[in-house]
Amino acid sequence: MHTRLAPRLIPALIALSFSGSAAAAGFQLIEQNASGIGNAYAGSAAVAENASTIFYNPAGMTQLQAREFSVGLSLVRPSFNFSNKGSVVPALGPVSLSGDGGDGGSWAALPNAYMSWALNKDVYLGVGLGAPFGLMTEYDKNWLGAAHSIKFDIKTYNINPSIAWRVNDKVSLGAGINYMLMDVEYIKRAGAATVAPIAKLQADDTGWGWNIGALFTLSESTKLGLSYRSKVKQKLDGDLTVVGVTQVDAQAKLELPDTAIVSLTHKLNDKWELLGDVSWTGWSSIPKVVITNALGNQTLDTKFDDSWRVALGANYALNPTTKLKFGVAYDQTPVPDAEHRLVSLPDNDRLWLSLGAQWKPSKATTVDLGASYLFVKDTKINNNGGASGLIRGDYDSDVWILGGQFSMAF
Template sequence: MKTTWLKTALAVAVGALSTQAMAAGFALNEQSISGMGTSFAGRSSSADDATTLFGNPAGMSRLKREEVSFGMAAIHAKTDIKNNSGSFSSPVPSLNAPINGSNDGDMVPFTAVPMGYYVKPIDDKWAVGVGVYVPFGLVTDYESGYQGRYFGDYSEVRVITVQPTVSYRFNEKLSVGFGPTINRIDGELQSASPNAGSLGSNDGRVKVTGNDTALGFNAGVLYEFTPQTRAGVTYHSKVKYKLEGDTKLSGPGFDVTGASGKYDASLNLDTPESVDVSLTHELNDRWTLYGGAMWTRWSRFEAIIIENEGLPSGPLNPIVEEQDWHDTWSYAIGAAYKLNREWTLRTGLAFDQSPTNNLHRSPRIPTGDRTAISLGLAWNPTDDVTVDLAYSYLREEEVDISRSRTYSGGLLEADYDATFKNRAHGFGAALSYRF
């Protein structure tokens, strides 16, 4: 019987759609499908399953049995682009021209966001575990001929984290947890470069790739005021990367100047620290309420500055894209209702500030403040198996992009203006098995 239920649950879990997940900036929320059902309210205090290893490592001490959990998050996103315009301007009259191109807005491809956790209680005080998840990620892939192509038409950033973790329970009320994180980042940025001899066509291409591995840590405290009420605080450290890779220049414009080729490149990038605070209260045998807030230090992300060895100083060395992001807060409330032993329903509402600003917002991350409403379902066919399903609808405020960049020693300026509005349907599925 257990084998039959496990196979059924596994089929449901891996049948989730695979697509790009989004959150504020290039952070991802999707490290827990059970948490997704409540819009991640109570993330640092719920400690319901092995995904607490990320949400609050101190919560591992609440798990009574050895447990493995894995899942996948997905999102189907749509962007409307309007009020768009683009132009070249120059003191040389012959170089004044419009920038033509499309603004389809279909730039979020299908990409999987997986997660997996294992927790083993050692005794009534100690627990150990390991998790693999994706804390940061971004893919924007505009159509060929996108009007804003000179300011970024392909961007991909992916961080994969492995976190070995330990937790300790001092007494019935206080638990702590800690886990170092091993983080692998891979990035690719592409944009077009105008060809002064044939403006708007025969563009050059700039492609930058790089990667690095760096260390960080997660730490948490869980305090249980009563058996029904608990609060948690989780700190996710910043991680400092130096991506090493190359910049490739290609196309007719670079061929004419002799700049075509591949150059060693480097980029310093810090992913921000965050503090998550939440409260979980079991109102009665059926209802559980959640609330939480998270602060993220996005102000560390001031600019993308790519140094290219072998290129003379100029617009491509260094490549500079100002960001000037600011710190953000996100807030969430949620509830769970236990229908019976097998079925639990969840729902949640979240508000997430965007770190971007009107002056430096880029087509690479054209996001604004967002609101999300979520629904979740947990199925427990046996005491050993839980299948979690979740759905979220996300809507972002309308934001403006206004970018300009100079070329040819300041003789040519490219400008692009547009209004973006994003919305998305998110899906998630996960399987937890207790031994």
């Protein structure tokens, strides 16, 4: 079913419209709250400190008060600076492609909102709003790689109703369903054309998924969290417009990856708490993306590999109302090599360094602030796009993440 108007409805629900710039590897957005930024999202499936546990592990709702609300905003600023090292660009009629394209990254705002409430002492319901995947890269319109990509923009909007059940004092279980809308815009120079027009793809679709989780209280000081989010199939349908020439229907299919998380939290004493996290993402569900249209199909040959993320964190109770947060993480890219790296996604392994603070002005309210700097490994690209030319060079990249979260029990 074609759903061109649908992606406009979810931003209305959360009163914000946003694009995602991936901070996690690939185009995954791990920033589904801002309270986890300070710990580099270590312990994400076991912390359950506010209603955003609905995304990371719905079983965590049983650790909350009877009714809780949490809303947050993360600001993400990736930087992608290309340096040419022998690229070969196509001849595009009167247009001469040159230059390194400027910084392909820009600021993006990622809001989230969650609510949970107890039906009784053992059963909780909740709903979450967020954007699990997103990407935005944009270069100068006549740069060296313009026949590969000028702009690539992926937006997702996800509604996640959930339920949790406290089996006993040691075990809680949770589950949810996900209704995800996806909207894609892809702009490039049309290759091998005498007038070198701009080609613009706009397509969208909706898909369904599910998630489950379990939370185990191993002792008074130790919790273990397990969670899994399913794949979501998207059959994007839209238009391919060659500006000033023609417009045709276009389609693309992809299967957004599943994820699994194992988390552990342990209180050493009244002051210190340790957090750990290992997560896996099944990026091999996207070996390629084929854009079908009447003018000729185009294939983005990604050959993504599954990837791992490991995070360690600590919390220090400065006083009864203030907690300091620390975190470090290693995040593995799904991109297999320089030959399959895309200018629209110049991704590579990254190291997270994170700091944050939590303040509880009252028993019912909590404010979290966090900041992360991501060191992105030196990145080489050697992508031969056939008629679109060969892009060979290096990317110098990094990412800043800033965020705040407000949580309230009522």
